[in-house]
Amino acid sequence: MQHDIVVVGAGVSGLVTADRLTTQGYDVVVLEARDRVGGRTHTVPVPDHPEYRIDVGGQWVGPDQRALLAELDRFGLTTHDQDDGRDALVSLRGSLRRYRGDTPKIGAVALADVGQALWRFDRLCARVDLDAPWATPDAVRLDAQTFETWIRRNLRTSQGRDFFRIGCEAVFATTSANLSLLHALFYSRSGTSFSHLLTTGGGAQHAVVDGGMAQLAEHLAAGLGDRVRLSSPVTAVEHGPGGVVVRTGADVVRARRTVVTVPPALVAGIAFAPPLPPVRDAVQRRMPHGSVIKCHAVYPTPFWREDGLSGEAAGDTGPVKVVFDATPPARSGAGPDDASPPGILVAFIEGADALEAAAWTLEQRKNAVVRVLAGYVGDRALSPTSFNEQDWTAEEWTRGCYGAHLPPGAWTQVGRALREPVGVVHWAGTETATRWCGYIDGAISSGERAAREVAALLPEA
């Protein structure tokens, strides 16, 4: 039996691809390696408080992420704002300061330095061709240097440089040394601007889905029913003009076309016959992933709020660079026991720190994290009632978050192969998005684009 389309991966992009094609009447099968849908979005119960849930994967929605907002709306999912109007903290080179609003308190000279650099960076961003970064004016030169080289050349103060470096880790989950400047520019423009990606209220970290982001994938999957086959890791794809034969350990699925939605680096784990063209193979081997261990420390109450602190913090102390409050909102209409949800801080171990910390014991990681938290909100942070962590780089079917990044030379030399179909094999996933690349919004738009691409080539359903 031959289906119309087999979708590889039931993350958000794969589910959206299948959703749009199914709606048009096509016969679709979705193969997912894990025993759950959602990919890099994943929501779990709070330890000891199963009535509340935390996002151990993709979490936030921005006010201008239209594709994601529309999808949340469709399923009646509501959100609450991340920013609560209290004070945030910044710690650089031993100096801890609190501030309100979007502008970290880092001293007037450093702030002026950051301001002029953001302005220069935004001017460069404005030149990027989002559909074809390799066609950006002066692309070869921009792609021949690292983001770190740009930071060293364009910032004069050490605190200003640290601001950009920590911002880079927060956005890319890797250091500025690993990124092509062209990629940093593309990615920032794809999500509006570098500072927009760093912003809470009104920016990329604006709001959180009540009950967790994973509901999005769950709703999409529910609509697809048994078209989604879990625990079905794809090992091989035979492809040709007549269609595709996709093999999992136990299953063989035939279809006219396939949409592969897993991140490019993971496609290297699938045996294609005939082998993929050199330029496609090359792009897959030049898109490593960032590394993130997302840690949640749970406390009886959000005690930091008593001190006027929002729980948002960033700095250069220890393996944690960025912290947010992840306390769930009180459940409306809840009984007396539910009225006060536990206080939760979410701490991100990113980039090289995450790869190093992965070799520690859970106890060592927990201790390192709560020490950083205590430095921000006080010693009560040293004794969480529970601690949860999710190491995305250790996950066999993700191997790193938040997304992939391109090192120097890659966009201009092999970037064109990122979305270009190989015969009946099409590509989706947030890494292929032109708007909000690397974000859930980009996953959705990439699935919609792939569905249009495939539908245009298939006979009408």
Added chain:
Amino acid sequence: MQHDIVVVGAGVSGLVTADRLTTQGYDVVVLEARDRVGGRTHTVPVPDHPEYRIDVGGQWVGPDQRALLAELDRFGLTTHDQDDGRDALVSLRGSLRRYRGDTPKIGAVALADVGQALWRFDRLCARVDLDAPWATPDAVRLDAQTFETWIRRNLRTSQGRDFFRIGCEAVFATTSANLSLLHALFYSRSGTSFSHLLTTGGGAQHAVVDGGMAQLAEHLAAGLGDRVRLSSPVTAVEHGPGGVVVRTGADVVRARRTVVTVPPALVAGIAFAPPLPPVRDAVQRRMPHGSVIKCHAVYPTPFWREDGLSGEAAGDTGPVKVVFDATPPARSGAGPDDASPPGILVAFIEGADALEAAAWTLEQRKNAVVRVLAGYVGDRALSPTSFNEQDWTAEEWTRGCYGAHLPPGAWTQVGRALREPVGVVHWAGTETATRWCGYIDGAISSGERAAREVAALLPEA
């Protein structure tokens, strides 16, 4: 039945690993995906002249490559010098010049520029810690920039910059934009110096094995007999304290330990259970390969010698940057027909050029190559009697040559995982070598190192 060691890959490093362990009495199995041994060394008959052979893969041996020289000696393999004392050619920005010796004729100012830059580069090289590049003084700064950034900063003339850029492509089969400066330094020092890697007589391209380099692997494999299993691509490795279970399509091999000798990027195509640690996975996804299409144009005679030309040429014209004479030596004691071997030029299409040219037809590539050759040695080059090409990036079980390179940030963040065993899983291959990394010599020494490493952990055979 449990063997002592299963070696994955029958390239030079895998065969040397198995050879050394077998000699010590261990029970070894070698699993090779291809239907031949040798990996990136491969020798084929000259089209229409099957009595002569050409190396379509690794070809040269340098006078200081002791591991390789010893191995050639062991099997009685002889060599002939690449340099024949005739004139070489260099073509930069429309100016074609001939010269003799090691110093290309590129104008006095450019030459002085290249000279001072090579001197600076060598001084930086001298600081590199070959065993642990991440421990090199100032490693993080050296690893945070591209080789191209260094070239732009340290060379003043456009011809001087071109010299370094073309040299980079010739050595790494990728552009200077793709390389970490620290990697360029490590790799150069690993093979003595950047200029040594570019040198013919006395340098890395000193001599060619009579009858072809592939004889090395054939001799090693002959000694191993049916321990080498061809057409056995490894798809999965289960590993634990009790040993390994290695699966191919048709076969299951159990052993106490395994030595995986395929390039790190290809390890990503093998499913490990349990999954490899994050830092090991990360290094595998940050070592893309260079890209090479090695082309041989065959002529009735080496006609360029009549003009006093050696056939060696380098320049910026078209998709071919580097050319050498690959005319085989006359066969000693040969009959009258064999007295005059055909004239052969070998032309390399490298880096982004190779990825682009891979999408052309064979006819288009041939025409582009012979046009470049004609620009060097005259119009007789336009009409070869035959044309042979080997696209290493299209090869499913290699996916690029000459070797892997590390983009910025990789050595300092994940480089330590390149050789570090994961339990009973050990790593070899030229990419793990500290001397002549990326060369056949490094493949041999890496196999010897892995064999020592494993033998020290196994009960005596």
